Amino acid sequence: MALIHPPAHKVHARPLPKWRWLPQFFINPLSIYSDSAFETLYARSEAFGVRTLSINDPAGIKHVLLDNMANYERPVVLARLFRPAMGQGVFLAEGTEWRRQRRMLAPLFSPAAINDLIPHFQTAGEQMLSRLGQGGDVRLSEVFHRAALDAVLKALFSLKAEGHHADIPVMVRDYLGGAGRPNPMDGMARTEDDFGWAMESRKSFSRKWTAMVDSVITERRAAGPDQAHARGDLLDLLLAARDPQTGEGLSDAEIRDQCSTMLAAGFETTSRMLFWASYLLSLDPAEQGRLREEVVAFAPGRVTKMDDLAHWPRLRNVLLEALRFYPPAAYITRRAMGEDEIGGHRISAGTEVWISPFVLHRHRKFWDHPTAFMPDRFAGVNAPWATIPAYLPFGAGPRICIGASFALVEGQILLAHLLSRFTIAAVDDQPVLPVFRVTTVPGRDPMFRLQAT
């Protein structure tokens, strides 16, 4: 059977000279790679006076994200980009403060807690279908943005994405496409506040975003606890959360920042995963047909617990393969606080370490037919993000994505709803290439034809 190779950026025969890769990096870092990037384990570079080591070696990655993680913190650029949306929440916390927050949040994402969120994901799927009506030509990126926002708002606050919440995707898109894009000042900044004038538009976004999250929390608190679901929503759990070591709860500001973090980290990433999975399925109608058989045999409405998802093994594998090809978090970066050695490479304090799931997932040493769409490569592999060393869509080590199960359960339920009602086909045959804009987004926003089955 002929393999399907989704469209990809040209891989250069030789590494681009610095005068070419540096400007291109700010346009789209995913388009700068040469053959050697997909064959070597380590590569050094330097820009704006910052030394960088790119790592594809699973042992080196484990060293940074697990064995010696105390020596590595999130670089300043991440705080500059994400603080406006995430405040002091767990994503940007470090050291003992991070450990405290992570301990308190862990129960929110336990399998039992995710099981309780399934009714919220079901409702988000049903509402997505009712908005789609009889189908037709649609922008799936918008459909999934809306549905994933709806799912996370329901999970957090038992709220709909209707009314004033419907402008949240627009806020996020505007931010990611504008003020939230990394720029050369971010490359040169040594602290979060350097080049303050270049941070004004981010601060203005932050004020609007924080006011929006505050208003949602106020609205939800006024409505009282979520009575409709067994253990309430995530806000109920956050209000009840106690540090198992000290017994202390979270302050209002902390609850606001954790909600902002979940909202920001949770819906853009998941909606991109769904977009790319649908794009891949439009390139492979036969696989799409097999998935439809699965979801027709076990209708999405019958899912009441995570175990039920075992009825859709191919659907899971397609999402995992979409995360391999187009990892929403294409880069995981750290800054060395002290000297170190990784795989024989000396690291001085201040060196930035770049781990790219995008590169690693297409690396020729680790994958058979890395450029082919082969969801079966994940068949029977339990939790591949934790068991395949070259597969890091959710990161690795203690800071691995806290929302991984949340995202995969939500993703399977939403995509199953869509596939049970429609066939998905591209309206044109122009390639869609990935571009990195904080997440991995499509370089153009194509229309898809949804035809009722």
Ligand code: HEM
């Ligand atoms: C397909 C969807 C998702 C992908 C690909 C993804 C990816 C990632 C990655 C790679 C990291 C680690 C970053 C690093 O180590 O620097 C991360 C961290 C995180 N993610 Fe996700 N994520 C997804 C969905 C979610 C969802 C749904 C939530 C919450 C509802 C979430 C919340 C977080 C948080 C809070 C962290 C920080 C954890 C910590 O530092 O302890 N993510 N995510």
